[in-house]
Amino acid sequence: MIDSLPYLKGSDFPSITRNKLEILQVNLGYVCNLSCTHCHVNAGPKRTESMTKATMDAVLAFIDKHDIHTLDLTGGAPEMNPHFRYLVTQAAERGLKIIDRCNLVVLLEKGFQDIAGFLADNQVEIVASLPCYVQENVDKQRGKGTFDASIKALQRLNKLGYGLADTGLHLNLVFNPQGAVLPPEQQGLEYSYKQHLQARYGIVFNHLFAMVNLPVQRFGSVLLSTGRFDDYLQLLKDNFHAPNLDKVMCKNTLSVDWQGFVYDCDFNQMLNIPLGCRQKIQLAQVSELTGNPIATLQHCYGCTAGQGSSCGGAIS
Secondary structure, eight states: OOOOGGGTOSOOOOOOBOOOOOEEEEEOBSBOSOOOTTOSSOOBTTOOOBOOHHHHHHHHHHHHHTTOOEEEEESSOGGGSTTHHHHHHHHHHTTOEEEEEEOSGGGGSTTOTTHHHHHHHTTOEEEEEOOOSSHHHHHHHHOTTHHHHHHHHHHHHHHTTTTSTTSOOOEEEEEOOSSSSOOOOHHHHHHHHHHHHHHHHOOOOSEEEEOOOOSSHHHHHHHHHTTOHHHHHHHHHHTBOGGGGGTOGGGTEEEEOTTSBEESSHHHHHTTOOSSSOOBGGGOOGGGTTTOBOOOOGGGHHHHBTTOOBTTBOOO
């Protein structure tokens, strides 16, 4: 895999600073049952990195000391961490909003079939990757058979109450473009997703998040190997929208890797650009974060291009 970091330096991205910390986004490891082409984590079945219970306890201790309202769990497939249930249970007892970034297919894997019920029991919000509502496109991006498995998983979640009105069980889907293009307008795309999935499969969900593919890790490597990296980066820069600077996720979110080290965002984590001096979560001082500069390089144009992009989809 080609490292995209050297091609992102020499950045002219505007300087931005942190607001009050409210969200912890915690990567539980790079183990995953899928190897998606757009994956900025380079996760897959052959990865072995996984957060320990001791590191999870350090995360929980940090939460106990500070005014954190949301725990956003990602991976890899976060559910495949052997201590996933422990962390979710502990977070639920603390009254946190918990988000599980789920690839859907994992809910059908042997040993994980009861995870959907566990998530519902703990009122966990599910943000599920479904990069398209067309089978051919999904299987091309995520692997043969993943579309059918995703549909079955969504139907199972609906039976549990996810995505239905008045259940409190939120189910949001994530769209990623097939290649080196910006996503279409989120609201219109959400309407198309809802119409198609309900009419064809009886599936309902709350919201669609349209996310920009950032040129890091696996996706960055694909762009470099096919000679499209510079053109894609120019596309992001040409579509820079300054008002998005005030709404990017790094303003109020701290990213934690599987070893417990902290970063401004998940993408900086993948590029190994630490927040200030390299430090672990138990050493991070919230009082020193507000007003401090955020580490930026050329990839940051991805979060500010067009309608913008964050872990909650479009931001403008």
